Amino acid sequence: MTTIDAVRSFIVTxxxxxxxxxxxxxxxxxxxxIVDSTGVLEVTAFLESxxxxxxxxxxxxxxxxxxxxxxxxxxxxKAARAA
Amino acid sequence: xxxxxxIVALRDEACGPTRTQLLxxxxxxxxxxxxxxxxxxxxxxxxxHTRLSIIDHAGGRQPYTNDDSSMWLVYNGEVFNYLELRDxxxxxxxxxxxxxxxxxxxxxxxxxGEAAFERFNGQFALAIWxxxxxKLVLARDRLGVRPxxxxxxxxxxxxxxxxxxxxxxxxxxxxxxxxxxxxxxxxFWTVLAPRTAFAGIEELRPGHVRSITPQGTRDRxxxxxxxxxxxxxxxxxxxxxxxxxxxxxxxxATRLRMLRADVPVGAYVSGGLDSxxxxxxxxxxxxxxxxxxxxxxxxxxxxxxxxxxxxxAELGTDHHEIVVGRADxxxxxxDVVEHAERPVLRTAxxxxxxxxxxxxxxGIKVVLTGEGADETFAGYDLFREAKxxxxxxxxxxxxxxxxxxxxxxxxxxxxxVERAAMAEEFFGRGLDRxxxxxxxHETRWRTTTSLKRLFSRSMRAAVGSHxxxxxxxxxxxxxxxxxxxxxxxxWMEVRTLLSAYLLSAQGDRMLMASSVEGRxxxxxxxxxxxxxxxxxxxxxxxxxxxxxxxxxxxxLVPPEVIARTKQPYRxxxxxxxxxxxxxxxxxxxxxxxxxxxxxxxxxxxxAQLHAKCTRQVASGKVLSNTDNMALVGVLSxxxxxxxxxxxxxxxxxFDLRDDARSTNVTTNGESP
Numbered sequence: 001m002t003t004i005d006a007v008r009s010f011i012v013t014x015x016x017x018x019x020x021x022x023x024x025x026x027x028x029x030x031x032x033x034i035v036d037s038t039g040v041l042e043v044t045a046f047l048e049s050x051x052x053x054x055x056x057x058x059x060x061x062x063x064x065x066x067x068x069x070x071x072x073x074x075x076x077x078k079a080a081r082a083a
Numbered sequence: 084x085x086x087x088x089x090i091v092a093l094r095d096e097a098c099g100p101t102r103t104q105l106l107x108x109x110x111x112x113x114x115x116x117x118x119x120x121x122x123x124x125x126x127x128x129x130x131x132h133t134r135l136s137i138i139d140h141a142g143g144r145q146p147y148t149n150d151d152s153s154m155w156l157v158y159n160g161e162v163f164n165y166l167e168l169r170d171x172x173x174x175x176x177x178x179x180x181x182x183x184x185x186x187x188x189x190x191x192x193x194x195x196g197e198a199a200f201e202r203f204n205g206q207f208a209l210a211i212w213x214x215x216x217x218k219l220v221l222a223r224d225r226l227g228v229r230p231x232x233x234x235x236x237x238x239x240x241x242x243x244x245x246x247x248x249x250x251x252x253x254x255x256x257x258x259x260x261x262x263x264x265x266x267x268x269x270x271f272w273t274v275l276a277p278r279t280a281f282a283g284i285e286e287l288r289p290g291h292v293r294s295i296t297p298q299g300t301r302d303r304x305x306x307x308x309x310x311x312x313x314x315x316x317x318x319x320x321x322x323x324x325x326x327x328x329x330x331x332x333x334x335x336a337t338r339l340r341m342l343r344a345d346v347p348v349g350a351y352v353s354g355g356l357d358s359x360x361x362x363x364x365x366x367x368x369x370x371x372x373x374x375x376x377x378x379x380x381x382x383x384x385x386x387x388x389x390x391x392x393x394x395x396a397e398l399g400t401d402h403h404e405i406v407v408g409r410a411d412x413x414x415x416x417x418d419v420v421e422h423a424e425r426p427v428l429r430t431a432x433x434x435x436x437x438x439x440x441x442x443x444x445x446g447i448k449v450v451l452t453g454e455g456a457d458e459t460f461a462g463y464d465l466f467r468e469a470k471x472x473x474x475x476x477x478x479x480x481x482x483x484x485x486x487x488x489x490x491x492x493x494x495x496x497x498x499x500v501e502r503a504a505m506a507e508e509f510f511g512r513g514l515d516r517x518x519x520x521x522x523x524h525e526t527r528w529r530t531t532t533s534l535k536r537l538f539s540r541s542m543r544a545a546v547g548s549h550x551x552x553x554x555x556x557x558x559x560x561x562x563x564x565x566x567x568x569x570x571x572x573x574w575m576e577v578r579t580l581l582s583a584y585l586l587s588a589q590g591d592r593m594l595m596a597s598s599v600e601g602r603x604x605x606x607x608x609x610x611x612x613x614x615x616x617x618x619x620x621x622x623x624x625x626x627x628x629x630x631x632x633x634x635x636x637x638x639l640v641p642p643e644v645i646a647r648t649k650q651p652y653r654x655x656x657x658x659x660x661x662x663x664x665x666x667x668x669x670x671x672x673x674x675x676x677x678x679x680x681x682x683x684x685x686x687x688x689x690a691q692l693h694a695k696c697t698r699q700v701a702s703g704k705v706l707s708n709t710d711n712m713a714l715v716g717v718l719s720x721x722x723x724x725x726x727x728x729x730x731x732x733x734x735x736x737f738d739l740r741d742d743a744r745s746t747n748v749t750t751n752g753e754s755p
Contacts, residue, residue, distance in 0.1 A: 012691075013691055014695060015536075016689070017536055017688065018536065018537070018539075018540075018687055020543075030509075033529055033532065034533060036509070036533070036709055037509055038709065040505055061504060062508050
């Protein structure tokens with residue numbers, strides 16, 4: 001599974017998004033309210049456990065967390081840096 | 084306090100009401116009035132009443148009629164100024180035959196017509212059948228303390244204090260959830276009158292009178308919540324004057340509600356300022372023993388025992404407590420939904436249902452509560468949050484202004500600065516709309532609206548392009564924009580939650596379920612008008628909520644209670660329904676088959692929500708606010724469907740026999 005698919009799968013499951021709603025990679029999850037301030041921490045916990053990365057507080061910002069694409073890109077950059 | 088109901092044939096060819104139909108209504112409303120019941124069939128109209136005797140046990144039998152039997156009344160509630168109104172009517176030449184408030188209500192209508200209702204300082208829902216004019220008049224108190232529902236079906240109009248009585252009267256009345264009502268719930272936290280959770284059933288709006296004649300139906304607001312236009316000096320006094328006046332008016336409002344009863348009156352003590360102040364003023368109004376009642380939680384996060392006991396000890400009351408845990412909430416929640424007759428996103432009504440049972444078992448029929456203070460004197464965090472966001476909106480680039488949010492939500496200051504930035508992103512949305520109505524409530528509505536993703540495809544189709552927020556903002560009073568921002572926020576809070584949730588789902592319905600009447604001094608007509616006249620800065624002084632009220636409490640309420648940070652009333656939420664102790668009913672209504680049958684939610688999404696919440700609880704994690712609301716909202720909607728649409732819960736046994744308590748009136752040649 002690509003990172004983007006894995007992130008989408010997590011978002012859909014964790015935030016109980018029905019199959020009938022299609023989440024595009026670029027839709028703003030914060031704007032839709034699918035991810036809220038607590039939800040961001042759930043995303044962070046997922047990224048840390050799934051990809052073995054450590055997310056610093058200053059990285060928990062809208063730019064990194066707002067869409068499926070942004071989250072996936074953030075993980076890939078972090079993972080590449082760690083490798 | 085009582086239950087009322089009735090049926091009127093609107094067209095000549097429609098069937099008139101039968102005694103059996105009216106008795107079915109009284110059976111369904113017995114919890115509201117277990118002391119007596121009565122029905123009257125009056126040709127094309129029929130009235131039903133169940134009575135909880137509080138004033139003039141002998142003289143207040145209903146349905147009540149005037150001297151020549153031309154007008155008939157069923158009435159639920161209290162008009163606290165009935166003695167003053169009786170004096171006034173006597174001086175105008177009206178004669179009285181009883182001591183009851185019921186007679187005053189009917190004679191006031193005989194004398195003043197519909198203009199009588201604006202003279203009533205009280206909490207009531209009533210119906211008057213005028214036989215000569217063939218006219219039915221329905222009216223409800225200013226703020227909607229007492230409920231009244233209406234249904235038109237097959238040429239007949241049926242009304243009742245609770246929807247279950249309307250359904251009980253006539254099995255042919257269709258039963259279906261209203262998708263727009265569900266949409267409203269997942270926006271505002273509740274259904275807004277005139278809508279109800281059920282399609283085809285309407286709620287008469289607070290402060291309204293409806294007249295139904297052969298010529299047609301007319302709704303009229305006889306009163307509406309109003310505030311002074313910005314800049315006007317509606318209140319001439321100083322803050323000190325206001326403190327004195329608020330204390331005097333509240334003492335009067337409390338005394339009136341203590342003394343206008345022929346049975347002992349008790350009080351709820353939550354541990355917060357409002358109920359403590361009411362209990363203190365009530366204590367001063369009587370020399371008799373005075374009972375107070377509190378909910379304690381075995382979960383320390385919600386518990387306020389220390390403050391409750393402090394107040395009870397200081398006042399020397401006969402104090403009663405009930406300890407509520409998750410299992411209790413899980414057990415009574417289906418009853419809560421059955422009584423509330425609407426979906427809820429919180430379990431908060433459940434402990435109040437248990438508390439009213441405690442009151443009833445203590446032999447008390449009437450309690451005072453502090454409800455209404457947060458609306459009238461600006462107690463909610465939402466008002467403070469809006470003030471900060473408006474201040475911030477005047478300089479959106481400021482990095483310092485949003486930090487004031489930490490004063491309201493201290494958890495923000497405990498989180499790292501960057502995480503606070505996420506919160507700022509959340510609160511900072513829509514700052515450009517700071518001057519528009521709805522700005523204060525947008526954050527709440529947005530969070531709740533996001534849960535609509537749980538809706539099924541068919542539910543989304545049924546809602547279509549309906550915009551619940553747009554509809555609400557489209558019906559604002561035209562002068563609203565001239566009021567202070569705080570007044571606008573208060574109006575919106577009253578419109579969306581006071582009657583629609585607090586006074587109904589948490590108030591009337593949870594109290595009347597145990598045959599207990601609630602009385603609310605903060606909703607006294609004169610006090611509300613005084614509070615609304617006060618400048619916003621007297622209520623919300625910088626960020627100090629209910630400022631004038633806190634000052635008025637000095638010397639009456641223990642200083643620790645005045646000084647403590649406001650704790651919103653909350654109960655353990657969705658945790659109650661999860662884990663190894665999960666109640667059987669919850670598992671049942673969450674099954675795929677049940678979710679599909681109700682048709683409201685997407686079964687896959689519900690399964691994921693349930694799995695996530697179960698996982699969180701199993702690993703000892705706290706559920707987020709959003710997950711909590713989602714699960715409680717799903718469960719209550721599912722229960723509503725199971726109880727009222729599928730009718731799978733056992734209805735109360737209908738007793739159609741005449742009993743000693745029952746009055747039966749039949750006129751116009753109808754045989755009993």
